[in-house]
Amino acid sequence: MPRVFNFSAGPATLPEEVLAQAAEEMLDWHGSGQSVMEMSHRGKEFISIAAEAEADLRTLLDIPDGYHVLFLQGGATLQFELIPMNLMRGKRSVDYVHTGEWAKKAIAAARGLAPSVNLAASAEDRGFTYVPPQSTWRLSDDPAYVHYTANETIGGVEYHWIPEAGDVPLVSDMSSNILSKPLDVSKFGLIYAGAQKNIGPAGLTIVIIRPDLVGLGVPTPPLMMDYATHVKSESMHNTPPTYAIYIAGLVFKRLLATGGLAGAEERNIAKAAVLYDFLDASDFYANPVDVADRSRMNVPFTLPDPALDAEFLAGAKERGMVQLKGHRSVGGMRASIYNAMPIEGVRALVSYMAEFAASKG
Numbered sequence: 001m002p003r004v005f006n007f008s009a010g011p012a013t014l015p016e017e018v019l020a021q022a023a024e025e026m027l028d029w030h031g032s033g034q035s036v037m038e039m040s041h042r043g044k045e046f047i048s049i050a051a052e053a054e055a056d057l058r059t060l061l062d063i064p065d066g067y068h069v070l071f072l073q074g075g076a077t078l079q080f081e082l083i084p085m086n087l088m089r090g091k092r093s094v095d096y097v098h099t100g101e102w103a104k105k106a107i108a109a110a111r112g113l114a115p116s117v118n119l120a121a122s123a124e125d126r127g128f129t130y131v132p133p134q135s136t137w138r139l140s141d142d143p144a145y146v147h148y149t150a151n152e153t154i155g156g157v158e159y160h161w162i163p164e165a166g167d168v169p170l171v172s173d174m175s176s177n178i179l180s181k182p183l184d185v186s187k188f189g190l191i192y193a194g195a196q197k198n199i200g201p202a203g204l205t206i207v208i209i210r211p212d213l214v215g216l217g218v219p220t221p222p223l224m225m226d227y228a229t230h231v232k233s234e235s236m237h238n239t240p241p242t243y244a245i246y247i248a249g250l251v252f253k254r255l256l257a258t259g260g261l262a263g264a265e266e267r268n269i270a271k272a273a274v275l276y277d278f279l280d281a282s283d284f285y286a287n288p289v290d291v292a293d294r295s296r297m298n299v300p301f302t303l304p305d306p307a308l309d310a311e312f313l314a315g316a317k318e319r320g321m322v323q324l325k326g327h328r329s330v331g332g333m334r335a336s337i338y339n340a341m342p343i344e345g346v347r348a349l350v351s352y353m354a355e356f357a358a359s360k361g
């Protein structure tokens, strides 16, 4: 069976070269006589793997000195709660921008933990098909932070700009577009991302936090929920997701060897253009998102009649293309085309889409 083109939103496709290297090193990592999975997380072999992964991530994102990089567990979903628990620091309100399903979950979590949650802006009026321009944002008076969802994985809406928050710490969920383009980390108080979209296997969550925001939770959060614990222990307070960190490290190395994040961005622009240009030229398929806010990572599209969806998906599967079914909340299809999706996969999809539309016309 040849490998399929996997358009899943997450866990998502990984670079084939990374999987091949992991396979090669599976039974004996670098002459250690063991698999990375079997290593003590406190042994020198694994410490070197984790340190190299962190160093490579710092290089890729050009993370400013002083910022902490944490390798945690619990997914982006746990961060929805840790962020208010740690960053409220006695202030009265937090600000969130509502752009869809993932913002909604972050907001719901904050509502349970912050005295007041202000929706600085919302795209609900047009069904979450755009990013509210900064000029429409209404920040509260002295909020603890401003939170936004850099890429709505389900709605296919992405910020192609960094919001301006002045002195207020800017916090962003980058689960589905981190490492897809260069990023000015210095603009952020905290960045978080689950690994299983654009980094590596599920089980690893990356948090990048400005040092002055660590250890300010009021009341002090429980040990496991306090960023200070993980900063102090260098993400080794308890057993970290060792194998996921190792694979993420291989992904970082591959990105560094293929032009860094500028290279990734160039490839992602080219891939997204293949699909959006096709959609724009088609009167069979449709994408509801404002052109300027279209995601380069997740491309939702609909067929003229949902009754055709099952046949479309079956035909795609026969041609080696899987996981194209859209999220149940929006219906239709969704092609996730993260860093690891080759342009050949996007071309194969577009060619099948054209064939399918012609067969119905």
Ligand SMILES: *Cc1c(COP(=O)(O)O)cnc(C)c1O
Pocket (backbone or CB within 6 Å): 010, 074, 075, 076, 077, 078, 102, 149, 151, 152, 153, 173, 174, 175, 176, 194, 195, 197
């Ligand atoms: C997938 C996703 C999440 C949830 O991630 P988990 O690792 O399942 O907790 C949160 N935010 C965004 C933008 C996502 O794409």
